[in-house]
Amino acid sequence: MKLFFLLPAFLLSYNSINAQETLTWQEQFDLYSQAHLEYTSSRQAYQNYQTLTTREQAIKDTKKVLWERNETLKKYLDQLIADLSAFGKIHNPNPEELASQLAVWQSWLSGQQSQIDQLNNITDINDYSKLWEKKYPELELLIYRALTTHATSQQSQSLTKTEALVQEISAYPDQSLLTQKWLGETTIKTDLIRQKLEKAHLIINPLNTYQSQYDRLWTKTKEELLAAANYHLEILSHLEEIITYLPQ
Amino acid sequence: MNQIQTIESSPPVITPNTDESIPSKPKFSKKKKLIFGLAALSFVLLISLAIATTQTKTRIPDQPALNLDLLPTPQSKISFSPSEETPTSTTSAWKNQIENIKKENQQFLGNPPPPIDLNIHL
Numbered sequence: 266m267k268l269f270f271l272l273p274a275f276l277l278s279y280n281s282i283n284a285q286e287t288l289t290w291q292e293q294f295d296l297y298s299q300a301h302l303e304y305t306s307s308r309q310a311y312q313n314y315q316t317l318t319t320r321e322q323a324i325k326d327t328k329k330v331l332w333e334r335n336e337t338l339k340k341y342l343d344q345l346i347a348d349l350s351a352f353g354k355i356h357n358p359n360p361e362e363l364a365s366q367l368a369v370w371q372s373w374l375s376g377q378q379s380q381i382d383q384l385n386n387i388t389d390i391n392d393y394s395k396l397w398e399k400k401y402p403e404l405e406l407l408i409y410r411a412l413t414t415h416a417t418s419q420q421s422q423s424l425t426k427t428e429a430l431v432q433e434i435s436a437y438p439d440q441s442l443l444t445q446k447w448l449g450e451t452t453i454k455t456d457l458i459r460q461k462l463e464k465a466h467l468i469i470n471p472l473n474t475y476q477s478q479y480d481r482l483w484t485k486t487k488e489e490l491l492a493a494a495n496y497h498l499e500i501l502s503h504l505e506e507i508i509t510y511l512p513q
Numbered sequence: 514m515n516q517i518q519t520i521e522s523s524p525p526v527i528t529p530n531t532d533e534s535i536p537s538k539p540k541f542s543k544k545k546k547l548i549f550g551l552a553a554l555s556f557v558l559l560i561s562l563a564i565a566t567t568q569t570k571t572r573i574p575d576q577p578a579l580n581l582d583l584l585p586t587p588q589s590k591i592s593f594s595p596s597e598e599t600p601t602s603t604t605s606a607w608k609n610q611i612e613n614i615k616k617e618n619q620q621f622l623g624n625p626p627p628p629i630d631l632n633i634h635l
Binding site (some may be wrong): 268290294301304310311323324327330331334337338341344345348366387390391394395397398401408409412415416420421422423425426430434435437448483487490491493498501504505506508511 | 631632
């Protein structure tokens with residue numbers, strides 16, 4: 266008889282776990298944000314009233330937000346690993362190697378979830394939070410390195426295609442001296458792109474681990490990456506123009 | 514009173530009209546019949562002509578019978594020799610390649626990590 270009542274509850278919880286597994290990291294981030302609101306509210310209530318009930322509620326909500334935070338990062342890493350794996354081992358730094366390092370961090374985050382379940386009092390929670398806070402910059406640096414590698418790998422791959430196209434257009438018969446000159450000039454910009462991509466890697470570097478403001482470094486890296494992308498767009502527009510000048 | 518009796522005693526007798534001045538049925542002359550016949554015929558002809566015109570406008574031309582020998586088999590590839598390739602097709606293929614590279618370049622920046630709270634404590 267008991268089983269009859271327990272079965273729907275089991276099915277409901279199983280479904281919710283399954284639903285959480287299929288969430289995107291953005292959807293998971295929404296769950297985290299909701300949990301964060303509840304945590305803020307119950308922490309405030311505990312600070313105001315200091316009762317046993319408010320304390321228990323605050324502990325419960327804090328554990329939940331810590332759990333959802335790890336889950337959000339795990340989902341985010343899922344996406345990043347998938348993006349990096351698309352490039353394989355062809356570039357330097359190696360996207361596949363970075364993907365495997367991120368997978369190690371994913372396992373670490375999974376291990377943290379069981380630790381969170383065991384936290385029972387405020388001291389334990391605060392100690393855990395401090396340790397996590399110290400550990401996170403390592404992961405953050407790796408994330409930004411992975412983002413940079415993904416962007417540079419994408420750019421390098423596209424640039425290789427553009428260079429092949431330049432070669433193809435250069436072989437077109439009966440070209441004027443002007444179009445030949447223009448095609449030659451594209452190599453100058455190709456070199457500039459490669460310089461920008463290298464510089465982007467130098468900004469987000471393991472040697473800069475003492476830096477804590479990775480988001481600020483990421484802004485600088487993005488500037489280099491965007492400059493490279495703009496040069497690339499200029500080459501492509503240039504090629505479009507050259508094509509119209511070719512003898513028909 | 515006498516008059517009424519007279520009427521009752523002698524009921525009116527209806528006799529068939531044999532007067533030829535009132536015609537029992539309308540009779541057409543041969544000429545009129547011919548005119549009516551021609552009008553009906555031309556009406557039928559006009560209707561059939563109108564139908565025929567409409568059908569000609571909407572008619573799907575007969576398709577020639579499919580010659581299965583000319584259809585490419587899944588294994589065979591349609592290929593063009595360089596001499597058959599027109600310069601316009603080459604340049605348009607290049608333009609397509611350029612567009613594709615441009616699209617690829619729009620998606621090179623990934624999402625930064627989610628803005629999580631690092632300082633969660635009680």
